[in-house]
Structure formats: structure tokens, C-alpha cells
Amino acid sequence: MTDPGAKSFYITTAIDYPNGAPHIGHSMEKVAADVMARFHRLLGDDVAFTMGLDENSQHIVTAAKTAGIETGPFTDEMDRVFRASWDALQISRSSWVRTTEPRHTVASQELFSRALANGDIYKSTYAGWYCPNCNNYYTEDELVDGRCPNHPSITPEWLEEENYFFALSKYSDFLRDHIAANPEFITPSTWTAEVMGLIESGLRDFSVSRRVKPDTEPWGVPVPGDPEHVLYVWFDALTTYLTGIGFPEDGGTSGRYWPADSQVIGKDILRFHTLYWPAMLASAGLPLPRRIAIHGFMTLEGRRISKTTGNVISPIEVVDEFGADPVRYYLMRDLSFSSDGDFSRSKLIRRYNDDLGNDLGNLLNRVVAMIGRYRGGVVPAASDGEAIEAELREIAANAHERAAHHIDQWQLNEALEEIWQLVRRANQYLEARKPWTLAKNEADAGLLDTTLYTAAEATRLAGLYLAPFIPGSADKIMAQLGLDPIADGDWTSKGTWGSADFGTVDPAGPLFPRIEVTE
RNA sequence: GCCGGCGUAGCUCAGCGGCAGAGCAAGGGACUCAUAAGCCCUCGGCCGGUGGUUCGAUUCCACCCGUCGGCACCA
Missing domain, CATH: 1.10.730.10 (Isoleucyl-tRNA Synthetase; Domain 1)
Incomplete structure (x- = not known):
């Protein structure tokens, strides 16, 4: 179907964190990315579209424990629910990456190794409040009255461990110059000032590994050559965008599709995609995505969506009631991509x-x-x-x-x-x-x-x-x-006037039968 | 506290230096192909406040009020 000479177009969405089923708030980003992917297919481009799940986190292990299920079956079930949700919304992804897949381990380790070889990864000391039940560190702010936010009975202890750091600070000038020279890199541009401000306030190196604790379930991608450590968040999660197109097989698809044309994210992870990610790519000798497209957040009937409020609605539920296209249309029409919006029935x-x-x-x-x-x-x-x-x-x-x-x-x-x-x-x-x-x-x-x-x-x-x-x-x-x-x-x-040959119409009744409002 | 966004018709928003705009909602009208739909007309705004720059400000600047975010290893 695709012309081998066609221009390639690569788009990604943020990968989701499957500690619970997706809700309607997650769907705007996916639908927007899908609209873009479909638009480029309509243009005749060769489109790749990656989505996925971030499963390598201790929070997932904790969520599985809470649910009384082994971690593997737990994430398998979440994987099923997420894919079913996006399928319901007719999201036309071409690849789906779970960070627990072997191919993703390969890609993450490769990216890490390249940054290491480039001299941007070094060992240092990380310190924080450690909760043994969560197997996780917290910052001072995250603690609740000195207790673990997830385990009120536990007082986390101040622990220091040696782990790997990425030299983000070396890239301040590079990032500033790149953003200034590529005004479309941050879309919409309203976010540019904020990102520039972050750079000016000084970038700190960030840790990219955690030491595997004895007596805990190993979960994550081992650091190459140092199995005492697993990759922590960034070299694992962000790399899915490369895994989705076959990296590191540069003779294969990844060379064709990378750099990505658009990477769609929520405003909450702006920093990581406009600063950490480009620096990591540059360090690994890879070109940067052309555009990071940032969307706002959604409220539901005027209220912030959260489990504690209890106002979570699943995308499947809404699609079952109204159909995929009406939901897609509503999301794209009424909720501005760039700013926050309210989903209202x-x-x-x-x-x-x-x-x-x-x-x-x-x-x-x-x-x-x-x-x-x-x-x-x-x-x-x-x-x-x-x-x-x-x-x-x-x-x-x-x-x-x-x-x-x-x-x-x-x-x-x-x-x-x-x-x-x-x-x-x-x-x-x-x-x-x-x-x-x-x-x-x-x-x-x-x-x-x-x-x-x-x-x-x-x-x-x-x-x-x-x-x-x-x-x-x-x-x-x-x-x-x-x-x-x-x-x-x-x-x-067929996009211009007179470019189709009509035949005989086939009336099939109303396309969108009226919904009678009862209340 | 610091940085930033926003505040325009009942609602959702566009405009961003030169006589206030759209859609929806509300009221009226002519029609009948159609999902009692569509079309036309009307109503509706001291463009958050105060001061400044300007021949002229909703539009630029300052301050104030209100509101919503971000402030780093958290997806």
C-alpha cells in the first residue's frame, strides 16, 4: 500500500503508567495523535505511530501487590485494558511497546551505553527518603508528616546509594540554542518561555539508575555491565519511542522513521521531553524530534479527574454510549489541544x-x-x-x-x-x-x-x-x-473539487441519529 | 515567595493599535428536500479594575484584583 518513496512520518504519544485503568482524561492525547497520524496517511506519507506502557516501576509492583496479583499477570491485564480502550477510540497505532519487552531492554541498554561512551554518565551518590515497602525514594515534600505517602505506618529512612547520573548540565547551551533556533520544537510556543526559564534557572544532572535491593522483586532494565543496578525512569521510559521503530537496528526501520516528527505529551511531562530527552538523544548521537506537541489537561464536569474524587470514566464506557467518532469529534472540537478543557456529557x-x-x-x-x-x-x-x-x-x-x-x-x-x-x-x-x-x-x-x-x-x-x-x-x-x-x-x-467519479447514492438512513435529551 | 498562563455576549472561545466577532443558548420569521433538521432576522458586551504611552487601546506598558498552572528526579 505504501509507496516506498513516500515521505515518512513518525508520531508518538506518551506511554502510560498502568497502575490503574485508563480514564477519559488520557484519551485526548491519543485521539489528537491519531488525527495527526491519519492526516499524514491521507497525505500519502508512510506513517509510524508508537504508543505503549511504562511498566518498569516499583509503583506497578506495589499496585499489583495491593491487588493481590503477581506483577506479570497484573501488567498483562492492564495491557489488555489499555489496548482495548485505544482500540475502542479507533486509535490507529502501528506499534505498541511495553517496557518489559526484551526488545525494549535492548534499546534502552543501547541508548544508555551510547551516552556512557560519550562520557555523559557517571557514578555519584543519590540520597532520599527510602520506604522499604515501596522500594522507592521520596523527596521531603512527598512525605506526609514524615511518613510514606503510601504507607502511613512507615517512616522512611534517609538513605544514600551510589548510582548513575546523566550529565544534563553539560547540555544547557545546546538546549537553549536548539529551542531558540527551532521555534516549532515546542508546540504550542506558549510553553517556550517556561522551558527557557527552566534552563536559565540552572539544569542539574539527574540520576538514571537505582540499586537493586536485596529481598525485593527485581523489576526493570539492568544497567549494561552492572546488574546491581536497574535503569531508573528516563533511559527506560523515554526510550520506548525508539523501541517502537526497531532501534537500535539502524539499518532497519528506526533509520527510516527517526527523528520523530511529533511527540505528543501532556504538560506534566514537559520538562522531561523538552530537556532530558533531547539531551539524552544528543548524547547518544541521535537527531532530535522535530516537535514536542504539548496538550493541556482535562477536567470532568468541571472537576479535576481523580480516583479519590471518584469521577473517573473509562473511554470504553463513553464510546459504548456515543460511538467512537462522536467522542473523537467532541474531544477535538470542544477541547482546545493547547489549553485545559472540560469534558462534559x-x-x-x-x-x-x-x-x-x-x-x-x-x-x-x-x-x-x-x-x-x-x-x-x-x-x-x-x-x-x-x-x-x-x-x-x-x-x-x-x-x-x-x-x-x-x-x-x-x-x-x-x-x-x-x-x-x-x-x-x-x-x-x-x-x-x-x-x-x-x-x-x-x-x-x-x-x-x-x-x-x-x-x-x-x-x-x-x-x-x-x-x-x-x-x-x-x-x-x-x-x-x-x-x-x-x-x-x-x-x-481526491481532495479538490471534481476529483471523484460519482455513481449511485446509497441512502442508509441518518448518520448521527438524534440523541433525545431527557433531563 | 519566584516564574508563567488566563480574565471579551448567558455558555465555550476567536480577535491583540483604527467603528466589538463566531458557534451554542434565547426571541421572531419564511420555507419543506431532510434527523421537528436546515435557512433568514433579532436580542445580547463600561473587552476584570486603575493609571500610563498614543491622534487613537479590548489590543502596548505599569500596578492591582480574580483565577489556573510550574518550581526538578514525580507518569
């Missing part, structure tokens, strides 16, 4: 009914119904028409161009707004031409043909442009219009 329903049902679904429905009624289902040939037809063609061309630009800039809600200009204009167009009136007069047959074709074509293009956002529905639009399902490269080859 009533607003989702409003978006569904008003935008998807009334504007888009009803447009499709009236178009296929009229073509069926007035032209026996065959989309008629048409003349160019008059100014009003030209105007609609121009709106479509604008939507094509501007939506692409906005998607490229990670302004996904604005891309949808542009496409909706076309949807709205198509409805207005029908009101202006009044095909139901034209149909009453044989003398208007030619104009009726033009009107029906023009409306059908506008609907087709809107459906195509929406394909990255609502892929299943986009295909249904094509099917009702009697067209082939959307394929890779169609944004270009």
Missing part, C-alpha cells in the same frame, strides 16, 4: 446533535434523499453554474488548504472550524437554490442537476477532510454517496 450531546446530526448528518441525508427522489439515485453531471456555485467551490478549496495548515500546526479545533464553514455553506447553498422548487419545473432540470451535483461534491469533500477526525463516519459518507472508502493519499488525489 451535556456538551458532548450538544455537539453531537447540533454539529454532527443537524449540520453534517442532515446535509448528507437531504442530499442523498433528493438525488434519490429527483434523479433516481444517480448523481447527475453538472455545469460550472454561476457565482453561487463558484463561491461554494472556493469555500471548499479554503477548507482544504486551511484545515491542512491548522492540523499541521496542531490547531485541531480550528481545523474543524474551517471544515464546518464548508458544511454550513453547503446547507446555505441548498436553501439558496431550493432544489425542491427546481424539481417542480422541467425547465429547471439543468440547474437542478448542477445543484444536486454541487451539493453532493461539497458533502463529499467535507467528509474527506473530516476523515482524520471521524474515520468511520467519513467512510459512511462516501458509501452513501456511492463512492469508494477513503484511502491513503486521498487528501491530495
